[in-house]
Amino acid sequence: LNRATVEQFEQAKGKLSTLRNDPGNEVKLKIYALFKQATQGPCNTPKPGMLDFVNKAKWDAWKSLGDEARQQYCNLIGSLVEAEGPSSAQEAASPVGSGATYKTLLVTTEDDITTIKLNRPAKKNAITTEFVSNIYKSLQYLLYTHTHTLFTAGAGDFYCSGNDLTNFQLKEGGVEEMARQGGELLR
Structure with a gap:
């Protein structure tokens, strides 16, 4: 340890x-x-x-x-x-x-049990594309640890309030750029 x-x-x-x-x-x-x-x-x-x-x-x-x-x-x-x-x-x-750290997650491991805690309590742990990317990275990290059990939780009063509505705002590059970024995220 x-x-x-x-x-x-x-x-x-x-x-x-x-x-x-x-x-x-x-x-x-x-x-x-x-x-x-x-x-x-x-x-x-x-x-x-x-x-x-x-x-x-x-x-x-x-x-x-x-x-x-x-x-x-x-x-x-x-x-x-x-x-x-x-x-x-x-x-x-x-x-x-x-343990690994990510901008929107708290990841801790103790006694072969890893906890991934969603960490945007001010936004009720609403999911952003960055959130999804960090979750993916944390799961990749777990492949290289000796974790036998995975537990997820949310910081603050809510586990997760769903999608963050800013995910749907048009950004520079318009719909095509958003579709391209979404495709990359899902790979």
Whole structure:
């Protein structure tokens, strides 16, 4: 198993502050839990009361983690930074630790189980041509790993809201160019 070094973990912590977009509550909760597990170990605090919803959610997330928290934290932060693409304040992120990163997907592998999470929560994970291309690339990546199980999920409140309507806007080159690009995507 690959395990992130302390240096990789510190780099991932620094990259977290460079995110421009809110990754959504589900992802932030996962980040919190992974950070707590990686820095403090297994959950050892008393369970909050049932009416303390925020702290109970944090406690549940932390309590559910295993030993690979540092590596998972690095993978998740690397994927989030990569999903935003380069900015003037940062270079394009390179994958941290094991797992592949894509602009619109979070791909993590643990114990021979790979999870592909659609990662456009602000757009309800609506499908774009880039999304389809990234899914195809991630499936090709899986051919070279030792994954035995594949699990898909969606970041945020929705698994997927369907096609992004911007897919149907006429672009430069008109209908013919869109048809050519669609044909290339389906190959």
